[in-house]
Each structure stands twice: as structure tokens, then as C-alpha cells.
Amino acid sequence: MTAKRTDEELMLAYVDGDQAAFRELFERWAPIVHGLTRRHLRDEDLAREVTQQTFFKLHGARNDFRRDGKLRPWLLTIAMNLVREHWRRSKRRQHVELDEQREAAPEPMRSDLELEQRAQLLHDALAQLPETQREVVELHYFQERPYKEVAEIVGSSEGAVRVRAHRAYRKLEALLRNLAPR
Amino acid sequence: MSEALRDEPEPELAFLDDLDAGAAELSAGDLDALFADVRADVDKSGARRLGRLAEQPTPRRRLFALLCFVLIAAGTAAFSPRADLAGFPPLTLAAVVGSIGSLLTLAVVIAFRPIYLPAVSRWTKVGLAVAAIGVALAVALLPGLHDHVAARPDQALAPWQHALPCFGFGLLAGLPAYALLRLLDRGAPFGRVLAAAAAGLGGNLVLELHCPVGGPSHLVLGHAMVVLVFVLGAALVERLVVRRH
Structure with missing residues (x-):
């Protein structure tokens, strides 16, 4: 029985020409990248497109991968850069239709519909955060990255990232309190 | 959600996980289709000899x-x-x-x-x-x-x-x-x-x-x-x- 290869071992194998390693990396990371991009872009098709681009860019940059490198910050930084680039190019942010959320009547049990609505609520609240705070919440909370790594990914100091996260969480709490169906 | 990597565990933020639970996930079929698209892009770029300079x-x-x-x-x-x-x-x-x-x-x-x-x-x-x-x-x-x-x-x-x-x-x-x-x-x-x-x-x-x-x-x-x-x-x-x- 062979041990499960690490992300870095898979990446190095891919650099050496192992095509199956790329597929394995994709299966391991595509759902995570997709979740990240979906929360940011709030558009399923766009999220898939950016996920696709992330892996294509990873392929293009594969020869830069160092033996002592870590794959996760690479992938997350590529995805975040592509999301930012999308916002820059589109020069628009989707406006949140809060009224629709308020009108949605919750069911007593957690049906699929309710779960979907709750996810939408979270997306709406995240969308109201400034981009710099949203990406920190994404990486720190949802991707479970320590502040030091978040700082490396977004290209800022650890202290600044901590402040951003703290402000973002407080704002999210307040937003969700206001947005939640009564 | 694992707190092992968190610098500051913030259990009061668990409501975020709760809210995110209903978001659509990629199915196995979605993953296959998405990977096929990535593979097609990779093959297309590999076919261009000069394009490989960027790699x-x-x-x-x-x-x-x-x-x-x-x-x-x-x-x-x-x-x-x-x-x-x-x-x-x-x-x-x-x-x-x-x-x-x-x-x-x-x-x-x-x-x-x-x-x-x-x-x-x-x-x-x-x-x-x-x-x-x-x-x-x-x-x-x-x-x-x-x-x-x-x-x-x-x-x-x-x-x-x-x-x-x-x-x-x-x-x-x-x-x-x-x-x-x-x-x-x-x-x-x-x-x-x-x-x-x-x-x-x-x-x-x-x-x-x-x-x-x-x-x-x-x-x-x-x-x-x-x-x-x-x-x-x-x-x-x-x-x-x-x-x-």
C-alpha cells in the first residue's frame, strides 16, 4: 500500500511530466478554489471559469515551482489574483438585492432551500465588505490559513491583516444581524 | 472546522460555517467537465511551440x-x-x-x-x-x-x-x-x-x-x-x- 502523496510531491511529479499527478491535484484542490472564487464572485459560471484559469496558470508557472516550495499559497494566490483581475476588468460589483432576502420566509426545518438561502445571505454580507477585508476573511476563516500565510498571499504585513480580519468579522456579524430574515 | 491552523480561534464566528453549509458544491461530473476544459487549454498552449517560451x-x-x-x-x-x-x-x-x-x-x-x-x-x-x-x-x-x-x-x-x-x-x-x-x-x-x-x-x-x-x-x-x-x-x-x- 502506497502512502498518499503530498501536494508538493504531486506538483513536482507533474513538473517531471506525470500527467496523472495534475489530475490528482485538480481533484484535491478544484473544489476549494471553486468555493473561494464563488464566495467572491457570487456567480457560478464565473467561479468555474476562474477555477479553470487558476489551474491553467498553475500549469503555465509549473517550472517555477521549487523543491522546497509549498503549493497551497501558490494556488490560493493565483486564484485571488485572478479574482482581483476580474473585478478590475469588469469595474463593477454586483449589487446585493437585500429586499429579496428580507422577503424570503424561512421554513421551520432546514430544507435544501433554506440552506441555499442562508448561503446566499452569507454571500450578500461578504459582498458588502471591502475587497481587502473579504479576501482576508476568505483565506483566514474559510481556507483556515494562519495570519502569517494570509499576509504572504495578499502581499501585506501580518499586523495589517489581523486588523483587517478583526474589522471584517465585526462588520460581518453586524451585517448578518441586519440581513437575517426575521 | 479545524482550529489547529487558526491564530485566534473565534468560536463565536461558527455562524459563518453554518451559513456557508448550503452553498452548491462541485459534483464529480462537474469536476470531470472542468478538468477537461483545463486539459484542453493546456493542450492548446502546448501545441504552440513559441508559446512554450512563457513556460x-x-x-x-x-x-x-x-x-x-x-x-x-x-x-x-x-x-x-x-x-x-x-x-x-x-x-x-x-x-x-x-x-x-x-x-x-x-x-x-x-x-x-x-x-x-x-x-x-x-x-x-x-x-x-x-x-x-x-x-x-x-x-x-x-x-x-x-x-x-x-x-x-x-x-x-x-x-x-x-x-x-x-x-x-x-x-x-x-x-x-x-x-x-x-x-x-x-x-x-x-x-x-x-x-x-x-x-x-x-x-x-x-x-x-x-x-x-x-x-x-x-x-x-x-x-x-x-x-x-x-x-x-x-x-x-x-x-x-x-x-x-
Whole structure:
């Protein structure tokens, strides 16, 4: 029985020409990248497109991968850069239709519909955060990255990232309190 | 959700997980379809032989780009030098070549910054492109830099007439470098504008090493204009591309 290869071992194998390693990396990371991009872009098709681009860019940059490198910050930084680039190019942010959320009547049990609505609520609240705070919440909370790594990914100091996260969480709490169906 | 990696466990934020639980996940079929799309993109890029230049390691891409500029400049100095090159004060020559060369190098380094590193801000890139135009204008207009020149523009000709051959020569010198830079580029945002700034500076450097004609009108219209046209042309294309997407 062979041990499960690490992300870095898979990446190095891919650099050496192992095509199956790329597929394995994709299966391991595509759902995570997709979740990240979906929360940011709030558009399923766009999220898939950016996920696709992330892996294509990873392929293009594969020869830069160092033996002592870590794959996760690479992938997350590529995805975040592509999301930012999308916002820059589109020069628009989707406006949140809060009224629709308020009108949605919750069911007593957690049906699929309710779960979907709750996810939408979270997306709406995240969308109201400034981009710099949203990406920190994404990486720190949802991707479970320590502040030091978040700082490396977004290209800022650890202290600044901590402040951003703290402000973002407080704002999210307040937003969700206001947005939640009564 | 694991707290092991958290710097500050914040259990009161568990409501975020709760809310996120209903978000749509990728099914196995979705994953297969998405991977097929990635594979198709990868195969398409692999089929282009020249396209593989961009897949070279980043230090090598930067080296190729800078070598191209060195070869063009050295070739000009060796085979088509300005008539007064021997009389060019060494310090002035070093200042001109150094200022153009260092900005050109910076443009190449930033243009080829890999996407897995935090992006350099757009305004830094815009600033660099503007600085390229500024340096070209400074080299053309700063007093003292061209006091030694062997020739003055023919007064019988309009400024654009005596500047046109130099302008064309500078563009031609910068174009191969621009083409190579684009081939080495991995599609970085604003990459074509920075490549154009570097190519324009390369053309400007070639003119400094080749043309002995002085005079502000000639130096601005014939030499500095090369950088301006490269940068503005690329910025226009960048804008059109952004609009198309």
C-alpha cells in the first residue's frame, strides 16, 4: 500500500511530466478554489471559469515551482489574483438585492432551500465588505490559513491583516444581524 | 472546522460555517467537465511551440528579455555607433545608459512577476510606464546631456522631417524586443504596457547610441516619442482587450 502523496510531491511529479499527478491535484484542490472564487464572485459560471484559469496558470508557472516550495499559497494566490483581475476588468460589483432576502420566509426545518438561502445571505454580507477585508476573511476563516500565510498571499504585513480580519468579522456579524430574515 | 491552523480561534464566528453549509458544491461530473476544459487549454498552449517560451522559469524569462536588449544595444554600439561616440563624456554616457537601462530592467522584472506572488498594484505599473516616458523626455531635454553632439538638425527641414528617420529606427529597434517580451509573458495584467515601456526604452537607448544629432525638437520628436508611442499604443490595445472581455 502506497502512502498518499503530498501536494508538493504531486506538483513536482507533474513538473517531471506525470500527467496523472495534475489530475490528482485538480481533484484535491478544484473544489476549494471553486468555493473561494464563488464566495467572491457570487456567480457560478464565473467561479468555474476562474477555477479553470487558476489551474491553467498553475500549469503555465509549473517550472517555477521549487523543491522546497509549498503549493497551497501558490494556488490560493493565483486564484485571488485572478479574482482581483476580474473585478478590475469588469469595474463593477454586483449589487446585493437585500429586499429579496428580507422577503424570503424561512421554513421551520432546514430544507435544501433554506440552506441555499442562508448561503446566499452569507454571500450578500461578504459582498458588502471591502475587497481587502473579504479576501482576508476568505483565506483566514474559510481556507483556515494562519495570519502569517494570509499576509504572504495578499502581499501585506501580518499586523495589517489581523486588523483587517478583526474589522471584517465585526462588520460581518453586524451585517448578518441586519440581513437575517426575521 | 479545524482550529489547529487558526491564530485566534473565534468560536463565536461558527455562524459563518453554518451559513456557508448550503452553498452548491462541485459534483464529480462537474469536476470531470472542468478538468477537461483545463486539459484542453493546456493542450492548446502546448501545441504552440513559441508559446512554450512563457513556460520557462521566471529567472530565465527575465534573462532572455534583458539579453535581447543588451544584444540590440551592443550591436548598435558595435556596428552602427554615433559619429561622436568617442567624444561622449563617460559620466554623461553612464548616466544616460544607466537611467534608461535601470528603468528598462525594472519594467521587465515587474512585467514578468509570477502570478503566484501577490500582484504589484496597478498604479505602480502605471507609474512605471509614465516614468519611462518621463526618463525619455528628461534625456532629451535636460541641459548638458547633449552639449558634445556632433550634429544639429538641418534647419531647412521641418522638425518632424528630421525626426522621422530616427523615430522609425527607434520603433524598429524596439519591435523585436517587444515581440520577444510578449512571447515570454504569461498573460500578466498590464503586461503588454510594461513590455511596451521596456521596448520603447530599448529603442530610445539604441537611438542614444546611434544618432549624433542634438537639439530639443529632434530629441523629443525623434527619440523620446518612441517610448510615448509604444506605451500609448499598448495602453490602447490593453483597453480594447479589457473591453472585449
